[in-house]
Amino acid sequence: MIYWDTGTVVAIVSSRESVQELEIAMRGGSGAKARAIHYTDAFGPVGLGDTVVLNTTAVQLDLGTGGRHFVLSVLRPLHGSEVAAEEAAALKARTIEERKGHLMKLRYTPLQRSVLAAEEQASPHHGLFQDSFDLEGMPVLIGELHSMLPAAVCWLRHAHAVGADGGSDDAHGGKKPLRIVYIMSDGGALPIAYSRHVSSMRERGWLAGTVTFGHAYGGDVEAINKFTALIAAKRVLKADVAIVAMGPGIAGTGTPLGHTGVEVGELVNAAAALGGKPVVMPRISFAESRDRHRGISHHLLHSLSLIALREAALPLPDSLNGHHKQLIREQLESSGLHQKHRIVWVRNINRQEIARSQESYPLPVTTMGRGLAEDPGFFLGVCSAAQYVLDGMPSES
Missing domain, CATH: 3.40.50 (Rossmann fold)
Structure with missing residues (x-):
């Protein structure tokens, strides 16, 4: 079971690396405000007024582990907007090594993503995994x-x-x-x-x-x-x-x-x-x-x-x-x-x-x-x- 809701970004509480903590005015239920986590490596940073789709399952179940709202997607035009152009530029700027990665994490889910594993043939570290496996007492x-x-x-x-x-x-x-x-x-x-x-x-x-x-x-x-x-x-x-x-x-x-x-x-x-x-x-x-x-x-x-x-x-x-x-x-x-x-x-x-x-x-x-x-x-x-x-x-x- 997955619980979904939508809301509007009314404040950006904090931002670090690829994470934004947002304050959301919820559309469903009581319309109250709630905190949500957004990972910017998927859709880029959101701005005030953006409408987002939220996974609210853990909060609905009152869980400690995973007990936050998480942004699934941002409901805005994928082309033609200033934000979309910024995202396209950021994607293009990713290193060649990142784009060479073919290991999928979160496999067979809508959020599966490719990474460059150190073991992969395209990795500069590939040879380190071929011969010696000794941690030498580490x-x-x-x-x-x-x-x-x-x-x-x-x-x-x-x-x-x-x-x-x-x-x-x-x-x-x-x-x-x-x-x-x-x-x-x-x-x-x-x-x-x-x-x-x-x-x-x-x-x-x-x-x-x-x-x-x-x-x-x-x-x-x-x-x-x-x-x-x-x-x-x-x-x-x-x-x-x-x-x-x-x-x-x-x-x-x-x-x-x-x-x-x-x-x-x-x-x-x-x-x-x-x-x-x-x-x-x-x-x-x-x-x-x-x-x-x-x-x-x-x-x-x-x-x-x-x-x-x-x-x-x-x-x-x-x-x-x-x-x-x-x-x-x-x-x-x-x-x-x-x-x-x-x-x-x-x-x-x-x-x-x-x-x-x-x-x-x-x-x-x-x-x-x-x-x-x-x-x-x-x-x-x-x-x-x-x-x-x-x-x-x-x-x-």
């Missing part, structure tokens, strides 16, 4: 939620600059900056442009590049699957560390395996098979009202016990209080993770230092609407995994 930080990305990047940059000796806290502490590459799966949002965090970190040069695979699209490098995405991060973007997580949102049903977070186990297998070092960012919370997500989330417990066939490191924060650590130990034992994976209790991760790591980041970092003060366990877990990666890297990095 650490791969694997997360279930998109909110883990900014928390991990902030910590990696901060801790790498400060160092174990508590030294300089400037941009890189006089060290060679880490090349952090974000790989976005299609377990959540499909357009990487939807992520404000990715846009913000790219603007600041905090990411060396991005890769989108599956039906996710819009990364600096496009890839067909998780294996080639990892190879692209290492061999095309020269990553020191890759962070893999879905885009904003997660689909779930409250059942052990009925959620898109099962990809964590699949990513462990892929990273290990290619000679990388899979390190899982634990989803921990003691602020959750849902019992299945208290302590270590049941999502992660099942993904690592049933889906992951190779060993991963699972760093955990040693700074948790005794009661919380005991609950996690019981979960590890009952799920068998203590025998299947490398459990590491990481010391010297605390809330004060996590807050410092996020001081220079302009956006609020939250998970399920909760920040560091409301849900410290989540951030302690993510930063413990990020610190574990730093601890295993050569000192000259």
Whole structure:
């Protein structure tokens, strides 16, 4: 079932890269105003007074994941208008490489689009996917939620600059900056442009590049699957560390395996098979009202016990209080993770230092609407995994 409506653009709330957030006067129903997302890579930017067709399904169903109106099309002449002429010029200006792409994403839908995959024959990187598939021990930080990305990047940059000796806290502490590459799966949002965090970190040069695979699209490098995405991060973007997580949102049903977070186990297998070092960012919370997500989330417990066939490191924060650590130990034992994976209790991760790591980041970092003060366990877990990666890297990095 798809719910449709139309409306008129009455305000452009914000604009970044290929995304506009609009205020729409709705035509159907009550005629109230509503917010909508418009991706300008499909129809170009809209202007005030434009009439748009909206997919309102997620809002009608009162969903969190995907719970926005999205512009499907713009109802204006395709030829002869000033806007149409601008769009035609922009299309013509696209690089030759982009126009050579023949990999379709969102296949067999009205919005299917061609991209140039790094693996394609027309790609300048085609040869990198022909012979060696070795990640050469590249650490791969694997997360279930998109909110883990900014928390991990902030910590990696901060801790790498400060160092174990508590030294300089400037941009890189006089060290060679880490090349952090974000790989976005299609377990959540499909357009990487939807992520404000990715846009913000790219603007600041905090990411060396991005890769989108599956039906996710819009990364600096496009890839067909998780294996080639990892190879692209290492061999095309020269990553020191890759962070893999879905885009904003997660689909779930409250059942052990009925959620898109099962990809964590699949990513462990892929990273290990290619000679990388899979390190899982634990989803921990003691602020959750849902019992299945208290302590270590049941999502992660099942993904690592049933889906992951190779060993991963699972760093955990040693700074948790005794009661919380005991609950996690019981979960590890009952799920068998203590025998299947490398459990590491990481010391010297605390809330004060996590807050410092996020001081220079302009956006609020939250998970399920909760920040560091409301849900410290989540951030302690993510930063413990990020610190574990730093601890295993050569000192000259």
